[in-house]
Amino acid sequence: MxxxxxxxxxxxxxxxxxxxxxxxxxxxxxxxxxxxxxxxxxxxxxxxxxxxxxxxxxxxxxxxxxxxxxxxxxxxxxxxxxxxxxxxxxxxxxxxxxxxxxxxxxxxxxxxxxxxxxxxxxxxxxxxxxxxxxRSKFIDRTISEMYFKGVSVRDMKKAISKMFGKD
Structure with missing residues (x-):
C-alpha cells in the first residue's frame, strides 16, 4: 500500500x-x-x-x-x-x-x-x-599518484586507456 x-x-x-x-x-x-x-x-x-x-x-x-x-x-x-x-x-x-x-x-x-x-x-x-x-576527483588522484610514483607518461597513457576503454 x-x-x-x-x-x-x-x-x-x-x-x-x-x-x-x-x-x-x-x-x-x-x-x-x-x-x-x-x-x-x-x-x-x-x-x-x-x-x-x-x-x-x-x-x-x-x-x-x-x-x-x-x-x-x-x-x-x-x-x-x-x-x-x-x-x-x-x-x-x-x-x-x-x-x-x-x-x-x-x-x-x-x-x-x-x-x-x-x-x-x-x-x-x-x-x-x-x-x-x-573527471571525478578519484581519477585526478589516481593520475597524480601514478606520476609521483615515477610511472612514465607513456605507461600512464596505456594504463588510462585500458581502464576506460579508449585507444
Whole structure:
C-alpha cells in the first residue's frame, strides 16, 4: 500500500514499494515526462536484473544508476529554481526550461553522458557538479599518484586507456 501526499500542489511523493524496487520516489508527472530521485537502492532487484542479463557487468549498472541519480538531482534543482513544473503557468514562476545540454563526466566506472537541464536565465548544476569538471576527483588522484610514483607518461597513457576503454 502506497502512502501519497502532494508537494506544493504539484507532483506526488510516493513512499513504500515501487513495484519490485523498494525505494522512496519523488516523482513529478508531466505530459510524456517523468523524473525520479532515488534515495534507496534494492540490491535484490539489481541482482535479479544481472541474472536476467539486463546488465552484463556490474559497472554498467552502477554507471546507469549514477547517471539517473545525478540527472534526477539536476532536474529537481531546475524545478526548484523555476518554482513550477513543465508547461505550468503560474505567477510564482521564476524561469523557463530551455531543453538540455550534454555534459560528460569521467568516473572510475567509465564516462557518463549527462543531460543537464537548461533554463532561459539561470544555470542548473551549481553545488551538484563543479564548473568545468570533466573527471571525478578519484581519477585526478589516481593520475597524480601514478606520476609521483615515477610511472612514465607513456605507461600512464596505456594504463588510462585500458581502464576506460579508449585507444
Amino acid at each position: 502506497k502512502e501519497t501526499k502532494t508537494y506544493q500542489n504539484e507532483g506526488i511523493i510516493h513512499y513504500g514499494s515501487g513495484g519490485e524496487i523498494n525505494r522512496r520516489q519523488i516523482t513529478n508527472y508531466y505530459p510524456n515526462k517523468l523524473y525520479t530521485i532515488y534515495d534507496e537502492f534494492d540490491a535484490g532487484y539489481f541482482y535479479k536484473l544481472m541474472k536476467e542479463g539486463v546488465y552484463q557487468e556490474i559497472e554498467e549498472g552502477i554507471v546507469l544508476h549514477i547517471k539517473a541519480f545525478i540527472e534526477g538531482l539536476l532536474n529537481y534543482q531546475a524545478y526548484e529554481i523555476c518554482n513550477a513544473c513543465w508547461y505550468k503557468h503560474s505567477e510564482e514562476r521564476n524561469d523557463y526550461r530551455n531543453g538540455y545540454r550534454k555534459r560528460y563526466l569521467l568516473t572510475n566506472y567509465g564516462q557518463i553522458t549527462l543531460n543537464v537541464p537548461r533554463l532561459r536565465e539561470q544555470s542548473v548544476g551549481k553545488g551538484i557538479i563543479e564548473r568545468y569538471r570533466q
